[in-house]
Amino acid sequence: MKISTKGRYALRMVIDLAEHADDGFISLKDIAARQGLSKKYLEQIVPLLNKTGMLSTTRGYQGGYKLAKSPSECTVGKILQTTEGSLAPVSCLEHTPNPCERCSACDTLPVWEGLNRVIMDYLDGITIQTILDQKHELEEKHRLAAEEILNSVKGPCQS
Known part of the structure; x- marks a missing residue:
């Protein structure tokens, strides 16, 4: 599975909208500028x-x-399914019921079904809020580390 540019940009766009939720309605021009993305490309993702x-x-x-x-x-998971369609690792799992004529005799089908389940459980388990929380946690760690470095550089003689 390879996530397309459309999928990656959609995810960045939704994260940007979440980060700036307090700003009301946000133009694609602003999102594109902040994210370094093409406004035209975002126009394809919006619908x-x-x-x-x-x-x-x-x-x-x-x-x-x-x-x-x-x-x-x-x-x-929802964002990527919206932009990518199926995220199934093999084509026979893209539709329900499985249209493959070898489905009942396929020795590898359980492997692909398991992989598909793991992928979807993982992606569906990550919310935009999770991403924002992780980002803020990392920013706080960086801030504290920078503060610690600055305090150690000042030394005991400086106030």
Whole structure:
């Protein structure tokens, strides 16, 4: 499985919207500038995310996009499935029921089903809130480390 640019950009866009949720509706121009992404490319992603009910949109002056769901309700799995389609490791698992004529005699099917389950459980277990929490935790660790370094450089003679 390889995640496309569309999937990666959609994830970055949703994270950006979550980080700036207090700013109201956010233009694609602002998201693109902050994330270093093409606005045109984001325009292709918006309709996909809109279909899932993940985004709220408004037009006109000060129009833009915001999350329609809380970051704790938006999973990486849902975002990637929306942009990528199936994330199944083999094509026979992309549809239910399995259309493969060898399905009942396939010795490797349990391997692929298990892998698919692990992938989906992992991705569905990560919410945008989880990502934001991890980011803030890492930023705090960096801040404390920098503070400790600065304090050690000052030495006992400086105030």
